[in-house]
Structures are given as C-alpha cells and as structure tokens.
Amino acid sequence: xxxxxxxxxxxTRPAKGLQVLVIEDQHDIAAxxxxxxxxxxxxxxxxxDGEQGLASAMNTMVDVIVLDLGxxxxxxxxxxxxxxxxxxxxxxxxxTARDTLDDKLRGFAEGADDYLVKPFAMTELEARIxxxxxxxxxxxxxxxxxxxxxxxxxxxxxxxxxxSFVLTVAQSRILTTLMTLSPGVVSHDRLLRAVxxxxxxxxxxxxxxxxxxxxxxxxxxxxxxxxxxxxIGYRLAEPV
Ligand code: CA
Numbered sequence: 001x002x003x004x005x006x007x008x009x010x011x012t013r014p015a016k017g018l019q020v021l022v023i024e025d026q027h028d029i030a031a032x033x034x035x036x037x038x039x040x041x042x043x044x045x046x047x048x049d050g051e052q053g054l055a056s057a058m059n060t061m062v063d064v065i066v067l068d069l070g071x072x073x074x075x076x077x078x079x080x081x082x083x084x085x086x087x088x089x090x091x092x093x094x095x096t097a098r099d100t101l102d103d104k105l106r107g108f109a110e111g112a113d114d115y116l117v118k119p120f121a122m123t124e125l126e127a128r129i130x131x132x133x134x135x136x137x138x139x140x141x142x143x144x145x146x147x148x149x150x151x152x153x154x155x156x157x158x159x160x161x162x163x164s165f166v167l168t169v170a171q172s173r174i175l176t177t178l179m180t181l182s183p184g185v186v187s188h189d190r191l192l193r194a195v196x197x198x199x200x201x202x203x204x205x206x207x208x209x210x211x212x213x214x215x216x217x218x219x220x221x222x223x224x225x226x227x228x229x230x231x232i233g234y235r236l237a238e239p240v
Contacts, residue, residue, distance in 0.1 A: 018043070018064065019060075020037055020129060021047065021053070021056055021064075021065045022044060022046045022066045023050070024046070024048070024068040030048070033066065034046060037129075049071055049072045050072065051073040063091075064090065064092075064132050064133055067079065067093065069094055070096075076094060076107075077106060077107060080107065081110045084111035084166075089156050089166050091113045092112045093115070093116060094107045094114070095120075108170075108212070109212060113132055113170045114200075131196065132169060134197075145179075147225055147238040149225055151179055153176045158175065158216065160221065161221070165217060170195050174191055174195060175213060176194075182237050183236070186233050186235065188203055225238065
C-alpha cells in the first residue's frame with residue numbers, strides 16, 4: 001500500500017456507532033447530513049426546531065450535537081446556553097450561514113465548542129465531529145491539582161473550594177493543558193493545537209474559550225489562578 005492510500009484510509013475511517021444529534025430546521029440540509037452520516041456508520045437523530053432539539057439533547061445519549069444557529073421556537077444560542085446551564089457538556093458543533101466573527105464568538109461564549117459556516121463539505125463536517133469526539137488521552141482517573149483548583153479530565157468537572165464547575169470540551173482541553181504544564185507559560189499555538197488539532201481554530205476563538213473558562217474557575221475568588229501572558233499565551237498558577 002502506498003503512503004497516500006494509507007493516510008486516505010485513516011482520514012476517511014468512519015466512527016462506527018457514534019451518536020449524533022442534528023438540530024436543523026432546513027429539511028434538505030438535515031436530510032443530507034443524516035444520509036451522509038448514516039452511510040458512514042453513525043447513529044443519527046434529528047430535531048427540526050430548538051425546543052424539540054433541547055428535549056432530545058437532554059433525554060438521549062448523544063456523543064456530538066450538530067446545531068444550527070437560526071432555529072424556530074428556540075434559537076441555537078439559547079439552546080446552547082440552556083444545555084450548558086443544565087450541566088450538559090456534550091460537544092456542540094454550531095452551523096451558521098452568517099460568517100461573522102461576532103456570531104462565532106457569541107456561540108463560543110454560550111458554550112459551543114466548534115463552528116462551521118454553510119455551505120460546507122460533508123467530509124469537513126465529519127472531520128469536525130470526530131475531532132470534537134476525540135477525548136483527552138485516557139490517564140485513568142487522574143485528578144490534576146493547582147492551588148485550590150482540582151480537575152478531573154474524565155468527568156470534566158472542576159472543583160475549587162467546594163464549588164463545582166462542569167466544563168465544555170474546549171474548556172476541558174485548555175484547562176488540562178494549562179494544569180499539566182503549570183506553572184509554565186503555555187503559548188497560544190500550543191493551546192490552539194490542544195483544542196482544535198493541527199491547523200484549526202484561531203486566536204479570537206481561543207480567547208473567548210479562555211474568557212469563559214476564567215469565568216468558571218476564577219470568578220468570585222480573591223486570587224485568580226489563570227493569568228494572561230501578553231503576546232505569548234496563558235499560565236495557570238497561584239499568585240507569587
Ligand atoms: Ca436555520
């Protein structure tokens with residue numbers, strides 16, 4: 001087998017049995033996604049409006065949600081916010097026709113993990129779904145600790161002085177990297193790779209995720225743990 005055949009096989013290998021909930025009101029787009037993913041071995045569920053989508057997301061075992069931004073009855077952003085507020089941290093890939101930074105950042109602020117602009121190639125959608133589903137390397141139930149903060153990457157629950165925070169996938173990847181390398185400074189590029197793999201994401205998106213993470217672990221505490229190192233990246237450490 002030639003090297004390019006081998007790499008093509010790896011790139012297109014389906015993730016059998018992965019459960020994907022597609023929340024999309026445009027019938028043709030939903031049907032295309034459904035057909036493509038089912039042929040690739042995924043188990044697909046579909047909701048055509050926000051209320052139904054939220055109910056399905058709360059009640060069924062879902063590995064990844066593909067969420068349209070503009071939905072009847074309950075907007076994609078509101079759905080995202082309500083799902084996260086309920087402690088649900090299933091990875092969310094947001095679809096939008098509006099390619100503005102504003103929409104993307106609002107989506108991330110409400111708890112979306114990644115974002116795809118319509119129209120998109122189905123192979124790109126699948127690559128994003130797989131990347132979102134990829135979890136931290138299984139380090140058993142190892143709990144990371146920095147100062148008063150502890151974090152378990154398996155449960156995705158952080159605790160600080162008796163308060164618990166459920167993190168999103170993106171927040172989890174950022175925090176795990178910062179805690180593993182604490183008290184060292186972690187560069188923007190290293191964090192971008194930790195969240196999106198090679199070649200994905202951008203600085204603005206990273207900053208929004210870090211902002212949301214800071215709101216979880218530092219808000220209300222007298223001494224912040226998450227520090228910005230201007231022009232370089234971030235570090236997580238107790239103040240010296
Ligand atoms: Ca729509």
